[in-house]
Amino acid sequence: MSKKYIDIVLSVFFIVLAVLLYRSTATFPKSALFTTAVYIKFLAYLLAIASFVQLVKSIRSDAAIKVIFAKNPKKFFILILSLIIYVWIIRYVGFIISTLIFLPVTMRYMGYEKFRKSIIISASITLFVYVLFVQIFSIQLPEATIIFGASL
Amino acid sequence: MIILDALQAVMSVDVLTAVTIGSISGIIIGGMPGLTATMAVALLIPITFSFTPLIGLSLMGGVYAGAMYGGSIAAILLSTPGTPAAAATAIEGYPLTKQGKGGLALKVSVIASFVGGTFSVIVLLLVSPLLAQFALKFGPPEYFLLALMGLTGVISVSTGGLAKGIMSGLIGLIIALIGTDAMSGMLRYTFGQVELYEGVSFMPALIGMFSIAQMLALTSEKRIANDNIDLSTIKREKMPKGMVPFIMLGTAVGTIVGIIPGEGATIAAFVSYNMAKQKSKFKDLFGKGNPEGIAAAESGNNACVGGSLVPLLTLGIPGNTVSAALMGGLMIQGLIPGPELFTKYGQITYGFILSLFIANIVFLVVGLFFAPYFARIALIPASILIAAISVFAVIGSYAINNSMFDVGLMLIFAFGGFFLDKLGFSLSAIILGMILGPIAESGFAQALTISGGTYGIFFASIPAKILWVIIIALLIQPLIGHYKSKNIENIAS
Structure with missing residues (x-):
């Protein structure tokens, strides 16, 4: 299996996860809005940035590199x-x-x-x-x- | 006074038996390629649940010390490192065995391991109480930064690149969000599962990712080690001269590397080995059977044991996966790593540290007299190993909470972990993210509550500033490495 395409799919998956995580904080109660919600938004930002960097890296990478999950x-x-x-x-x-x-x-x-x-x-x-x-x-x-x- | 009480406790028959069993079991497990110290400690935790804290911790500490040494036996005699940390030992040890000097290599290995292990425990004993005292001054912002530093250390050495390393750490931190929010009491991301109300237990995750995932990788192997050396021909030999500087070098490097979060025994062994190569008068002999390389590598990886326990016991920050597993063992006994371990629970903590000295003595005696017999363990067929470890993993993850839900979680983490590992994600960063998540979150949330939402609190104190410098240094290190390798590629092309 080409590592490039798996990496692209995973990166997109994690970007979507970051967006969902960010959006989930909208339903938090008031007591958590300026503490926990900020922390979760911080994680969501970081995940989105790291996943985007990985996405760019994957798109630029060589499609010939394969991942062997199991030799047998x-x-x-x-x-x-x-x-x-x-x-x-x-x-x-x-x-x-x-x-x-x-x-x-x-x-x-x-x-x-x-x-x-x-x-x-x-x-x-x-x-x-x-x-x-x-x-x-x-x-x-x-x-x-x-x-x-x-x-x- | 507290140390004398601890010494008295350690000298009881129960504790001495636990350390001896732990150390010998560690040598056996460390001697089996594919089985790691992390796996051994993680699988032991359900058993230690029924012990007193000191006996349980002494058993796990014995396994940790024994496994670090045990990896060298199969590396020297069969060219198959029992643990990744023994890979550098195999480079020099196996050529010596082929020259009929296997006994000499084993002697250097066990003595270097003993010196490295013992020195690092002395450092642990002397440095930890001081650091714990210093840690009392830490508040929520510093604890948030400590968690960030622990995670950055692991991310910086992840092999799949910085982006995947960061993503791995974040996956762990996000999994740690599942459960009840400590600030508001609200349930988060539990999907209606009652078992998730208290969060995802990290023990099933640890067992899944470091036991079953390893077994899945072993399905490619028929026999783990090559049996082409007659082990009965191994003779006892004297310790060669000129080893002391290399043992001291490995010991110093290993202890320092062990204290730095993320840098494990494998890195300590290779850094020590490379430094010994540069320092040696017999550089040409490296790769062909130079005992100086074994002395440096083995003292280096064993010195990591005490070093890695410094941040765990004093700050509650596990620096590597074995100490993460040990943290599970501490928590299951109701002991929260941090400054309290040296005051309220001083007798247990000092007893545990002192038991590590005994663990070193046990593997020294076993290594000096029985090492070649332990090499046969590496010849156990992979088929038996896979089936047996799978049973222990399933039962181990069940026994912690008597929960089949945890067993299911263990399998999910095993399969998911195997997949992510193959793609270059760091399983160590995921597990440390899960462990450090609650510390980071509560530190972050409490700091913002204290400051009224001002982020300056994370930069205000001197410890916070020092922690930021360390975090940035840890992140810059792989970026410089990446930049250098790009430059070399450009020049080459």
Whole structure:
């Protein structure tokens, strides 16, 4: 992807954000008009100026410069997806079950091919975290709402 | 008297155990390329929540000191710096290992790290109370300027250019606006989310940007380090002669660089290394295995530990991301960085500083006797590391407030942070902006209330004038660098 065009889009986005930020102060109550509102306007000005300078720099820059977000896009997107799924299912099945699924699956897709070893490592990490957080330090971990029915 | 009480507290079994565990864990984490001291301290905070403040802080301080040293082991033996700060060490250390002198390089590294680390803690112990006393004279305008100075320091060293550096700092300051306005009690930019009423917690942001974003970057790697050296052949060797001037040089540079906001251990190590190169009688040996380079770089990066804690403990201004994470640890214990730490909470603060001496002794002993064994840690496959750190990041961000909302925030910051980092934005500036935002805003708003809306208050006092000079100097520095590089380009073309 060309860095030049991403930078242009981002700069415009931040200029728009600066304008919205500035305009948002119009609805502030009287008590904040000469203190907080001034501070926010100050940030908005600075953001608009810095973004404009960046916009000019980006327009002048070479379009041939590319940004490589991931050298291995497959692994990259699988990790993003598996993290989202892990965080989503942890609400329902709790820490232990979700972690016991997440760890071996992620290891496998990240390139670890020894299946049995990955299961042993996953179980060890899960047990270690559980003992450390819950048993030793009495820190609560996400519980299974499907089983316990309680909200987190 | 207060120091004696603190010493007594530090000498308890609990604190000594915490420092030892922290320091060894730091060496392990620092020895793993891709894992940083910031990540280690950030992931530890939820655990330290259940400890007494001194034990928690000693554990985190131990990790910080251990990680700074640990980065050098893999750098020397495997040519893979465990932390960015150990990159200069790899330039001289790995050629020595290939010549069969890995043991010598490890000895120089651990002794230089110990001297640098210990000296900087002495400076921290002596300078901090004086600076804290001075800080009592600061009012709202000075605190606004201090926050501005902290942020400018980070912006000035951001690699993506000054404009992107400033934008990064502003992104952090704008995120810090979310929540309840302290002046009017009004809700700002919360979009109806109850969880945002108290603002965006910076810990999930820190964990996301410095743990998960790092793991996303690691997806490109199969194995982080190359295992082409037989570690069993590493022999113990004597400390070579002539290292003292280079250790002293690195120690002085590292301590000063550490105190300056924004300038971290990596800069300290490279500045020390380059100065050692200019000073050395054996310039030709640099790049081919010169222990003088290791002595300067390692004392330089470890001397940053104590230096970086000076502005954090005295003024509440974290100079780098590790001290930002430590600030999270302080705040979770109800300790607000600033002058009160040396009066009301003196026993805890001095105890923490004294525990850093012990952390240095622990890594010295471990380094002298077991260093080659720690190099094997760098050989752990990236696939296991990515999965395990991801679990710790998710659980760590959950445990701080028992909130799944924070976990979601952590992921947003991780993905957004990774994207912005790739485009040259500074994640350090974003996180420091988030931390310094409330200090800057309250200082700004209160100053204007006191002055009745007159901006002259920001220039009135002598400390304010000094702070302006520092801010301008920090901003001019990258502009001069940019101008010089443009000139060189023009001459070359």
